[in-house]
Amino acid sequence: xxxxxxxxGGLVQPGRSxxxxxxxxxxxxxxxxxHWVRQAPGKGLEWVSGISWNSDSIGYADSVKGRFxxxxxxxxxxxxxxxxxxxxxxxxxxxxxxxxxxxxGYFDYWGQGTLVTVSS
Amino acid sequence: xxxxxxxxxxxxxxxxERATLSCRASQSVSSYLAWYQQKPGQAxxxxxxxxxxRATGIPARFSGSGSGTDFTLTISSLExxxxxxxxxxxxxxxxxxxxxxxxxxx
Numbered sequence: 001x002x003x004x005x006x007x008x009g010g011l012v013q014p015g016r017s018x019x020x021x022x023x024x025x026x027x028x029x030x031x032x033x034x035h036w037v038r039q040a041p042g043k044g045l046e047w048v049s050g051i052s053w054n055s056d057s058i059g060y061a062d063s064v065k066g067r068f069x070x071x072x073x074x075x076x077x078x079x080x081x082x083x084x085x086x087x088x089x090x091x092x093x094x095x096x097x098x099x100x101x102x103x104x105g106y107f108d109y110w111g112q113g114t115l116v117t118v119s120s
Numbered sequence: 121x122x123x124x125x126x127x128x129x130x131x132x133x134x135x136x137e138r139a140t141l142s143c144r145a146s147q148s149v150s151s152y153l154a155w156y157q158q159k160p161g162q163a164x165x166x167x168x169x170x171x172x173x174r175a176t177g178i179p180a181r182f183s184g185s186g187s188g189t190d191f192t193l194t195i196s197s198l199e200x201x202x203x204x205x206x207x208x209x210x211x212x213x214x215x216x217x218x219x220x221x222x223x224x225x226x
Binding site for chain 1: 121152154156158163164165166169170175176207209211214215216217218219220
């Protein structure tokens, strides 16, 4: 069974940095692109960033471009999100999500999320 | 950026009734649209992909239709566990989600 476990969230002051991790198990990790999706408290879903299986293709939402960096380590079955210059509006539950094999670009497995709170 | 507008924001129905949820894209996304269900405290669950294909393990009462800019998720006969928030998502140009439709018990 596929398991995705996020970690690294917490309370951070505006302007500071945080690095999220996602540990994957139960799948051949380097077969799949992976993504980060966030959800502000009481709000909807927002795609943040995605990375292809071999890291050759990377994309970001405009809201985080230039501040966040996605990466992966296939040897460690892990996905990362380096978040710099954090803003209060980055406060959210951050999910990592695996793409569905049948149609790349949809997310069929999600972690339970890690909460990032940006506040002074 | 492709904007997805979902309607209604809230839908109040009773178990056994038919639910029809709408998602409209600001420009054509072809058939590159998915639907997700999210219950409180849980991660989203993929229901439908490429507009009309049910994901693995999804009951047949869930169906999707549409193409271009107008899409519909239909739940043929509501079960108690279907009351949740539903999101549409496009993958035609990067990825965006709709704002969600809350399906609540009447």
